[in-house]
Amino acid sequence: MTSSGLQRMVMGVVVGAMVVASVAGAAAAKQEKATFAGGCFWSAESMFEGLKGVSSVVSGYAGGTVPNPSYEQVSDGNTGHAESVQITYDPAQITYTQLADLYWHNIDPTQVNGSFCDHGRQYRSVIFYADAAQKKVAEASKLQVDKTSKFHGKIAVAIEPFKNFYPAEEYHQDFAERNPERYQAYRTGCGRDRRLMEVWGAPGRQGEHPNP
Numbered sequence: 001m002t003s004s005g006l007q008r009m010v011m012g013v014v015v016g017a018m019v020v021a022s023v024a025g026a027a028a029a030k031q032e033k034a035t036f037a038g039g040c041f042w043s044a045e046s047m048f049e050g051l052k053g054v055s056s057v058v059s060g061y062a063g064g065t066v067p068n069p070s071y072e073q074v075s076d077g078n079t080g081h082a083e084s085v086q087i088t089y090d091p092a093q094i095t096y097t098q099l100a101d102l103y104w105h106n107i108d109p110t111q112v113n114g115s116f117c118d119h120g121r122q123y124r125s126v127i128f129y130a131d132a133a134q135k136k137v138a139e140a141s142k143l144q145v146d147k148t149s150k151f152h153g154k155i156a157v158a159i160e161p162f163k164n165f166y167p168a169e170e171y172h173q174d175f176a177e178r179n180p181e182r183y184q185a186y187r188t189g190c191g192r193d194r195r196l197m198e199v200w201g202a203p204g205r206q207g208e209h210p211n212p
Contacts, residue, residue, distance in 0.1 A: 030090050031055065034099050035062055035128040035162055037082035038107045039115020042175040042183055043192060044085040047106045049177075049207025053093025057207075058086045059175070060167040062128055068166050077120045084128070086165050096134055100127065100141045104157075106204040108195055109145055112156045117190040128162040135159065150199075176207065 038044045041059035048057045061074050064081030074081045087099065107115065107125050115123045127142075129135040138159045146155045167173075176183040187193065193203040 030092055031088055032091050032096070033130060034087045034089065034096055034134070035084055035130070035165055036087070036099075036103050037062060037084040037124060037126040037128070038103060039083065039123045039125065040118055040186075040190075041083040041085055041168065041172065043106075043187060043204070044083070045174065046176045046183075046207040047102060047205055048085065048087050048099065049174075051089075051094055051102075051207075053090045054087055055090065056088045058088075058167050059172045060084055060086060060165050062086075062165045063126060063160060063163060067164075071169055071172065074122050075120075077122050079122075081122060081166075082124050082126055083122055083168075084126070084165065086167075097137050097141070100137055102205065103127070104141060104145050105200050105202070106196065107157070108199050109151060109157050110154045110199075116192045116195055125157040127157065127159045128165075129159060130162045135161075 036044065038047070045057050045059055048054055060083075061069050061079070061081035062084035064074070064079040066073060066079040066081070069079045069081055073079050074083065089099065109125065111125070113119065113121050113124050115125060127138040129138050142155060142157060142159060145151055146153070187206075196202065196204045
């Protein structure tokens with residue numbers, strides 16, 4: 001091989017590597033975050049886990065005033081936080097609009113300061129928007145739900161700017177996957193799916209857990 005041919009081959013390899021790196025960087029840049037509070041974060045996790053385009057769902061605490069609160073502090077109801085989940089997703093595969101629609105259909109939007117059998121502000125329902133685009137989608141989705149005859153004027157879900165999110169303790173993460181029997185007992189006892197059938201005509205979504 002001549003020196004010029006070798007140079008062309010090397011340049012081809014370099015350019016190819018740069019293209020791969022550029023594509024990988026673009027893919028990484030597409031990842032966005034969405035934060036929802038919809039009652040117990042064990043169930044909120046299960047709304048979104050296993051969806052195509054969702055790379056992670058983290059349970060935590062959002063909307064409060066105390067930095068890095070513990071579960072016990074939040075449970076006392078004095079920190080201002082709501083049990084929440086933060087979703088990392090690829091908007092090219094699943095949109096924020098789709099996430100918001102799924103959120104609405106897995107909560108009771110009329111319940112004030114609580115969620116199913118869980119009561120208190122720490123279980124309130126909130127859409128925490130990260131930017132103007134998310135705010136627009138959240139407000140439009142709320143308006144659409146509110147127009148439904150059964151809900152008109154009764155929507156209790158707040159739409160608030162995202163301020164903070166603190167991951168919950170490790171034992172709360174992926175709880176339904178790690179403790180399926182305990183989680184199902186809680187979900188059934190709490191009457192979540194029964195109430196969702198009354199409100200939406202369908203049970204709530206439970207995430208796919210390929211590695212129980």
